[in-house]
Amino acid sequence: MDKGLLDWVSKQVLQGAQPLEIAAAVAREIAKAKALPTDGSQPSLLDVGSLYAPEGIKYTTDLIGSVYEQSLDTLTRRHGGVHYTPFEIAKKLARIALEGLPVGPVCDPSVGGGSFLLAVAEYLSYCGESPTKIVQELLWGIDLDQGAIEVAKASISIWGSFDKWVVPNSGNLTVANSLQGGLSSFADPPKSGFVAVIGNPPFQNQLQESTVRPIEQTRELREKWGVDTGPYADTASYFLLVALSLLGEMGKCLLIQPQSILxxxxxxxxxxxxxxxANLEGIWIGGANIFEAGVNVCAPLISIGFTQKPARIWKGPEIKELKQRLINKENWANALAITQDVPTVHLSGEKLGEVSAATAGFRDQFYGLAPHVCEHDINQTAVAPLITVGMIDPLRNRWGTANFRYAGKFWSRPVVNLQTLNETDQELYEWVQERLRPKILLATQTKVLEVIPDLDGKLIPSTPVISIECNPQEIWKITAVLSSAAMSAYAFSTTAGSALSSNTIKLSAKQVIDLPLPSESRHLTKASKHAESAFNAETTEEKKEQILKMSEEINTAYGCDNEILQKWWIQRLPKWR
Known part of the structure; x- marks a missing residue:
């Protein structure tokens, strides 16, 4: 948006102007430039307020929706998960969604400022459809916000009008909750459904207080759409099922999503x-800088009635198509891995869960332990070291080597007072006792998998560290496997999108036990010895040498002895700290 216009919008908001008044001023300016009449046939938005938009700005119809959403107060935008789609992005995605489809009605189930409907209008016009038909018959939309519907009506009407006003047919743009109503949101929907559904539904991260759903609403969504989703599924993901229900016998849908959907x-x-x-036709991996909020986004392209083909992959704001294709349609995360140049690996074998158990604490454990944590003192007896994610480097326990943040404070040698814990919280004490056994501790949100062994079972994992508990004889083997280049590439390719950064790995305890182990071999045996030597190494050089040898042996054990794989992994290893 032009800085002058943005400054004007900010000024009007500070002076108490309403979002519809601000959008109306911009709409009137564009309508005036097109010499459209003010004879009562104009969209109702143009009659709202009496503001005048600033002169000297190049106005386009997409700016009407942009200034409307920019004018909404921060709380409304955050709670509603509202993010205006840049028009250039919307146009490129609309082309991807509509290519190869017959001309027919297109729906946006969460219209917002109308960016996607305008993008569809431009594509259909490019294909030779008349603006009148496009506006009156082909553009449909739903939104909870009456203001958004008014803005969308005005935007597409101004776009498609020249000498006289052309407005959408009554009912094509409607105020409703598409998550509840689906196709019935429209009083008179297209008899054969829609040929395409496209849009940018609201993002509502269920780990953020400002956007969390009531549990009753989650139950309603599960029941309505017949899915047993977890409580943390983003609201935006349910819109994919809405889109599927809106399509006819042959059609496509493309909705922007947080990358967590992958x-x-x-x-x-x-x-x-x-x-x-349906079929997965492709995935766009947008990255983190598409919207102001910096959310990592993607957009799966889903189709019904088309022949299944390897899924295409597009990348970045420029929406550049890559040569690689997504073969395994069940693993959407691999599309993100491909855009990050992660080497492809195909690992198989016995599941880690066959020889171990994995668990990670929750908020209750994290906050429950906090009152019982103190700095280590040589005179203390009934204590155990607390290990946070930051203390775990590849085969190196950094406890006591620096200051680490935990529960809002910095600690160097934090320990849990087991005596006071036992006296005040028996249940949590028993949970801790269950963790005090031989295990491997796995960090999360890291560029490669980083683990440390705990052969004596003396360490307490702090949430979200994952505790992998097993027979002591298996510890070095599992440590070597998890610490290898092959396993980091595999983990990234299967779980990409779940971490805070699109460039890091975040495994859940359930995903850990599903990791495949290589068959027993001399390579696995040698790797286990290298892992033990690396952990016990007294010099940095020796540790690095042993870690590299360990990874090479595991790569070979998996049958993916690959120089590119090893080089990729080495470049991602953390620097010695």
């Missing part, structure tokens, strides 16, 4: 339902 366990039932009923 791999999180809570959204897996939605991915599975889509796989059963």
């Amino acid at each position: 791999s999180t366990a809570d959204a897996e039932p939605i991915r599975l339902k889509l796989a059963e009923a």
Whole structure:
């Protein structure tokens, strides 16, 4: 948006102007430039307020929706998950969604400022359809916000009008909750459904207080759309099922999503339902800088009635198509891995869960331990070291080597007072006792998998560190496997999108036990010895040498002895700290 216009919008908001008044001023300016009449046939938005938009700005119809959403107060935008789609992005995605489709009605189930409907209008016009037909018959939309519907009506009417006003047919743009109503949101929907559904539904991260849904609403969504989703599935992901229900016998849908849709366990039932009923035609991996909020976004392209083909992949704001294709349609996360140049690996074998158990604490454990944590003192007896994610480097326990943040404070040698814990919280004390056994501790949100062994079972994992508990004889083997280049590439390719950064790995305890182990071999045996030597190494050089040898042996054990794989992994290893 032009800085002058943005400054004007900010000034009007500070002076108490309402979002519809601000949008109306811009709409009137554009209508005036097109010499459209003010004879009562104009959209109702143009009659709102009496503001005048600033002169000297190049106005386009997409700016009407842009200034409207920019004018909404921060709380409304955050709670509603509102993010205006840049028009250039919307146009490129609309082309991807509509290519190869017959001309027919297109729906945006969460219209917002109308960016996607305008993008569809421009594509259909490019294909030779008349503006009148496009505005009156082909553009449909739903939104909870009456203001958004008014803005969308005005935007597409101004776009398609020249000498006289052309407005959408009554009912084509409607105020409703598409998550509840689906196709019935319209009083008179197209008899054969829509040929395409496209849009940018609201993002509502269920780990953020400002956007969390009431549990009753989550139950309603599960029941309505027939999916047993986890409580943390983003609201945006349910719109994919809405889109599927709106399509006719042959059609496509493309909805922008948070990248968590690619791999999180809570959204897996939605991915599975889509796989059963439709084809994955492609995925756009947008990255983090598409919207002001900096959310990592993507957009799966889903189709019904088309022949299944390897899924295409597009990348970045420029929406550049890559040469690689997504073969395994069940693993959406691999599309993100491909855009990050992660080497492709195909690992198989016995599941880690066959020889171990994995667990991670929750908020209750994290905050429950906090009152019982103190700095280590040589005179203390009934204590155990607390290990946070930041203390774990590849085969190196950094406890006591620096200051680490935990529960709002910095600690160097934090320990849990087991005596006071036992006296005040028996249940949590028993949970801690269960963790005090031989195990491997795995960090999360890291560029490669980083683990440390705990052969004596003396360390307490702090949430979200994952505790992998096993027979002591298996510890070095599992440590070596998890610490290898092959396993980091595999983990990234299967779980990409679930971490805070699109460039890091975040495994859940359930995903950990599903990791495949290589068959027993001399390579696995040698790797185990290298892992032990690396952990016990007294010099940095010796540790690095042993870690590299360990990874090479595991790569070979998996049958993916690959120089590119090893080089990729080495470049991602953390610097010695």
